[in-house]
Amino acid sequence: MIADSIRTFVRQIDEMGELVRVQRPVALALEMTEIADRCMKSPGGGPALLFEAPVRADGSVSPIPVAINLFGSMRRMERALGVTDLDAIGRRIAELIRVQPPAGLRDKLELLSRLAGLARFPPRRQSGSGACQAVVERGPEVDLRRVPVMTCWPGDGGPYITLPQVVSRDPVTGTRNVGMYRVQVLERDLVAMHWQRHKVGAAHWREMAARGERMPVAIVLGGDPASIYAASAPLPPNVDEYLFAGFLRGKGVPLVRAVTSDLLVPADADLVIEGYIDPAEPLVIEGPFGDHTGFYSLADRYPAVHVTAITHREHPIYASTIVGRPPMEDYYLGHATERIFLPLLQLTVPEIVDYHMPAPGIFHNLVFVSIDKQYPGQAWKVMNALWGMGLMSLAKVIVVVDRDVNVRDPDEAWWVALNHIDPERDTRFTMGPIDVLDHASRAFTYGSKMGIDATRKWKDEGFDREWPEVITMDAATRERVDAIWSELGITVPGRPR
Ligand SMILES: Cc1cc2nc3c(=O)[nH]c(=O)nc-3n(C[C@H](O)[C@H](O)[C@H](O)COP(=O)(O)O)c2cc1C
Numbered sequence: 182m183i184a185d186s187i188r189t190f191v192r193q194i195d196e197m198g199e200l201v202r203v204q205r206p207v208a209l210a211l212e213m214t215e216i217a218d219r220c221m222k223s224p225g226g227g228p229a230l231l232f233e234a235p236v237r238a239d240g241s242v243s244p245i246p247v248a249i250n251l252f253g254s255m256r257r258m259e260r261a262l263g264v265t266d267l268d269a270i271g272r273r274i275a276e277l278i279r280v281q282p283p284a285g286l287r288d289k290l291e292l293l294s295r296l297a298g299l300a301r302f303p304p305r306r307q308s309g310s311g312a313c314q315a316v317v318e319r320g321p322e323v324d325l326r327r328v329p330v331m332t333c334w335p336g337d338g339g340p341y342i343t344l345p346q347v348v349s350r351d352p353v354t355g356t357r358n359v360g361m362y363r364v365q366v367l368e369r370d371l372v373a374m375h376w377q378r379h380k381v382g383a384a385h386w387r388e389m390a391a392r393g394e395r396m397p398v399a400i401v402l403g404g405d406p407a408s409i410y411a412a413s414a415p416l417p418p419n420v421d422e423y424l425f426a427g428f429l430r431g432k433g434v435p436l437v438r439a440v441t442s443d444l445l446v447p448a449d450a451d452l453v454i455e456g457y458i459d460p461a462e463p464l465v466i467e468g469p470f471g472d473h474t475g476f477y478s479l480a481d482r483y484p485a486v487h488v489t490a491i492t493h494r495e496h497p498i499y500a501s502t503i504v505g506r507p508p509m510e511d512y513y514l515g516h517a518t519e520r521i522f523l524p525l526l527q528l529t530v531p532e533i534v535d536y537h538m539p540a541p542g543i544f545h546n547l548v549f550v551s552i553d554k555q556y557p558g559q560a561w562k563v564m565n566a567l568w569g570m571g572l573m574s575l576a577k578v579i580v581v582v583d584r585d586v587n588v589r590d591p592d593e594a595w596w597v598a599l600n601h602i603d604p605e606r607d608t609r610f611t612m613g614p615i616d617v618l619d620h621a622s623r624a625f626t627y628g629s630k631m632g633i634d635a636t637r638k639w640k641d642e643g644f645d646r647e648w649p650e651v652i653t654m655d656a657a658t659r660e661r662v663d664a665i666w667s668e669l670g671i672t673v674p675g676r677p678r
Pocket of ligand 1: 344358359360361362363364375376377378379380381382412413414415416502504511514515572
């Protein structure tokens, strides 16, 4: 069963044998990061942790426990989304969007009902208050120091909320957006909102600022794991993440009205920080922050959010994460996106067989793509298509290989790619938007990209030498050796690949 709340998800992880409850007091500042980082760097992503006695800056123990690394293994990521194989979600989406021209009325109806499947579980508005509003603190009662927010790295500008669902609304269309944007705690009732300029929350903010209107936001913490994941997914601006979470859960996300704005928030959330941004106010300094590049992001200017209320469940769990030198927990969240979104990429670029963003490439730095090459120059066509697509436009290096290469094994992908290129002939540079976190581009968020065509080169592409075959042993010899392997006294496992 897919979990409805963090508490249920923590229990499920415990039953899976992947949870460690840390009863000893551990400081929210730095110590928690050092412990979580050692776990996340261990093979397979390490255990999830529940810190039951987080120690605040003033030395007191927070009654709210901190959960971290909940999504940080393949099994836990799958469990969060209620599947045993992340590709299964991609296949479900592929089935829904497998659009064939309908032959007759029956086909048309069938197609409509299939497409409606994506929206079969819309968010459900509940009347009255939700579990997330069992305790309500407003105005002068608001004190973010009571929330166990971690200070992750020694050079960080302050404590950061790292796993939030930031809810905002498009003032023109009314569409909701839910984005995972880190939030820096500045004062008892003031935070800085780090939505990067390419993100949907930032676009809503630009529209609100242009109108000179106060912008309500809700920073949702915890709740059901599918909604947390959905906040990190690069959905198109007109798709509501809670609708997508409903599709993943097979059950609509219950929403209630926030207590100090008309935004709707998940009823099952653990904590909700409500507030507004005043467009008349200057931006504030946010950062530095030890980021998922493995380097510190420099301080920059972002909008301040005035906190008008903090609401929470009876016994909330504060869900957190850390980012830093990869691999970290966010690799698994990103990996889910990679698998789930493959059929959507294939919808517009059908020659894509598979793709993979390896952990050291931190998503936007490196994308391996395998294609079913049918005509000359197709690798360039694919790169250009990807650079024109949503957040994929931020990809710094794209390497395209033929369909027989397993791009999910970076060693194999590099081995083939480096063999197959004539660097001067097979690399091209282009310009475009660059991820906000890139510290090397010539200008902030603007710079160059590199495409590498590592497919086999064809005569039609001007290659008139012979292309060699990859070395493999013949099947008969392999079978003979398989049959005698156990008699050879060799301890390495047979058939390594
Ligand atoms: C742990 C984690 C932290 C993130 N922090 C930020 C952040 O601070 N700012 C940001 O713009 N994106 C951040 N992202 C990436 C966004 O969540 C992601 O791009 C998402 O698609 C944004 O949603 P949107 O498309 O609705 O804007 C983070 C992702 C993860 C997994």
